[in-house]
Amino acid sequence: MKIDRFQAFSDGIFAILITILVLEFHIPTYREGHLLTALLAQWPLFLSYAFSYFYVGTLWLFHHDYFSMLKRIDRNVNILNLLMLFSITLLDYPMSLVADALTTRNRADMQTAFIVYDLVALFISATFYFMYLYLHRHQELKNPAVTADFYAVIKFDPVRSVSIYGLAIVGTFWSIWLGAILLAGGIIFHFLAYLRMSKQLALAKGSAA
Numbered sequence: 001m002k003i004d005r006f007q008a009f010s011d012g013i014f015a016i017l018i019t020i021l022v023l024e025f026h027i028p029t030y031r032e033g034h035l036l037t038a039l040l041a042q043w044p045l046f047l048s049y050a051f052s053y054f055y056v057g058t059l060w061l062f063h064h065d066y067f068s069m070l071k072r073i074d075r076n077v078n079i080l081n082l083l084m085l086f087s088i089t090l091l092d093y094p095m096s097l098v099a100d101a102l103t104t105r106n107r108a109d110m111q112t113a114f115i116v117y118d119l120v121a122l123f124i125s126a127t128f129y130f131m132y133l134y135l136h137r138h139q140e141l142k143n144p145a146v147t148a149d150f151y152a153v154i155k156f157d158p159v160r161s162v163s164i165y166g167l168a169i170v171g172t173f174w175s176i177w178l179g180a181i182l183l184a185g186g187i188i189f190h191f192l193a194y195l196r197m198s199k200q201l202a203l204a205k206g207s208a209a
Contacts, residue, residue: 006073006081007064013085014060020092021052024099044102051187052095058191059088059124065198069146070135077141080134084127090120107176114172114179121186122165129158146201153200157193161186 024045030038063084070077094117101113135141136151164186172179 003067003070003073006078007067010063010067010081010085011060013089014056014063017089017092018053018056021049021056021095024049024092024096041103045099048095048099048102051184052091055121055187055190056088056091058187058194062128062190062194062197065194065201069143069150069201070141071143072141074138074141076134077131080127080131084124084131087120087124087127090123094120110176111172111179114176114183115169118165118168118172118179118183121183122162122169125158125161125165129162132158150200154193154197157197161189161193164189 028035028038028042067073094113097113097116098110101109132151132155136155164182168179168182168186171182
């Protein structure tokens with residue numbers, strides 16, 4: 001498979017997922033003259049959607065930039081990419097769970113919803129780690145301009161993400177809001193890690209120019 005076809009398929013999956021996320025919005029049931037109150041009551045959905053959109057967008061940026069360094073792909077990269085995309089497409093479900101649990105404000109339900117979101121996020125980070133590891137061991141797939149030093153800078157980022165989400169799971173059992181903060185921190189960490197990876201990739205390409 002050519003790189004452009006590989007990326008086009010992946011981009012399509014990301015586009016569909018983002019579309020599915022926004023489909024969770026529905027006109028609330030309200031009495032005439034109380035639409036604003038009904039809309040404000042939907043704040044959990046708006047909040048969980050905003051974080052999930054930011055998360056998916058960051059993952060897409062990662063995917064786009066990271067695979068731009070490849071000169072070709074093989075069957076195993078395709079398989080790992082399918083696993084990665086599978087993990088990412090699961091995000092709509094925990095997003096809906098979190099929004100619903102925050103609406104009802106039941107402690108047990110919120111705890112379960114945040115843990116499910118953590119588990120999906122942990123799974124996503126694990127698939128990125130396996131992809132990083134495989135491509136590091138198969139340097140022949142990469143653009144010659146990208147050296148092993150590039151991998152050395154970013155290789156532990158997925159492990160750090162897994163650790164953050166693992167702590168979030170443990171923290172949720174002690175305090176739901178601590179778990180929520182750690183979950184949000186993990187998503188923000190992805191974006192910061194993306195900025196660092198993008199900078200390193202630009203340096204690698206620039207040094208070869």
